[in-house]
Amino acid sequence: MPGAPTRVAYAYDRLRAYPPEVAGRIATAMGHAVAGRGEEPVLLELGVGTGRIALPLIARGYRYIALDLDPAMLEVFQRKAAGVMRKVRFLLADAREIPLPEASVHAVIAVHLWHLLPDWQRALAEALRVLKPGGVLLEGWDQLASGPECRLQERWRELLAEEGVLVERGLHRRRLSEVGEALRRLGLRPRTREVVAWREERTPREALEALSERLYSFTKGVPEEAHRRAMGRLGAWAEREFGDLDRPFPVEKRFFLRSTRLS
Template sequence: MTLNFVRIAYAYDRTRYHPPEVSGKIATAIVAPVEERFSDPVFLELGVGTGRVGVPIVARGYRFVGVDVSPSMLEVMRYKIAGVGRKVKLVEADARELPFERGSFHAVIGVHIWHLFDDWQRALLEAFRVLTPGGFLFEGWDMTAAENEDWRIQEKWREFLGEEGYELKRGRHQQRLAEVRKALEQLGLNPVEEVVAEWVEERTPRQSLEILSERLYSFTWGIPEDIFKSSLEKLWEWARDTYSDLDQAHAIPWRFVLRSTRLPE
């Protein structure tokens, strides 16, 4: 299965966004503790994507470096920061092999990234390597309650995939976050988690279906194309029979969790 990362980049940016007030709260939660301890800090974001976390930091005038393996994602972000990106550097690179000197950054940010690597330990060690003593590691993720229409649609799709002989495995992201936390604690560090923003998204069944169709979630990437196509056809048919209006929005409550870990001086 070959993914069209140009298409995915623009679709991701269109659908996986934070409202402006939420983006502001997340940026403040990240930059405030760093600014208290360092003068003219430099931020690095791993898997920067299209910049939904990075752009608000850039807009505040901080020095910022973003890395991603997808040139398409970086191109979308580059377009978004045109005119305000004087202190920004975007680099096509793997988080497990960063092209930066030891102690180059005062803060490293990783949002929804650890579950993308089987060997996530390499990325974590690289983050530590490029952090200055006393620097911060910030991990962030979106969370929502399971009881909503979007989740119901995904679970119905899981049933159709099962009928096709494919077992859709979920929960890797949360499992990986727990593994990383354990690793941090074993190193004698003190990761602290905090809900820094809450909001409600209005999403229609059609949008939920389109997000799955675009393969925007990483758990969709490994599904063989024939099974993916046939199961989605069943899902669309089920949705048309289930919802009187595919464009009637439903509410999804979200929270953004930030885990902060400060290295020793």
């Protein structure tokens, strides 16, 4: 049986993955951003996780440096990338101290990363340090329309508040704004566009599992006992609210890409 960190990594891989056609659209957009530079591009992803962004790019032939601080995430990714290992270099390292020389990669990819780092400025400085002149910083994020999954998350937050545990939401969006402002202060010109919109199906049971396994950043700081009690009450609430926990509901999502090219 896998240990708890590896179990969580597999849950993340299953519940946070992109549908193949969506992953392909994201890879195409990123590939266009690094095309036409006259040499074989090298891509570095910070916080690569289990490879949901990386694998479609690796499959297209890009040389890839996959960095993550979580060995369980890298372990799952390595197993998935076994057939294309010659194109991948794995780095168990901190995005705030990238073990690469200056001006060594053509693109740095950061998807859902900045809000996980209190001192994100160090990671941003490191990302810009390792980029070649003319290289590009690619930041990506999802936007989820409100719906049953959001209602579950909000109810979880309310149950914790009843125990005196306050959960901060919205940090991801604020952090993206802060990073954008920092890039503009450096004289750079970040450009954002929507890459793809899609609909998935999710069951209440899957949404509960994602919360239970703490797959979202806003769950990380909650004390374990409070989280366990809230999940027990949330499960009972979900059964009353939704009835069949295995009946799927639609989830509307969009993926955005912000590109910032060095001069």
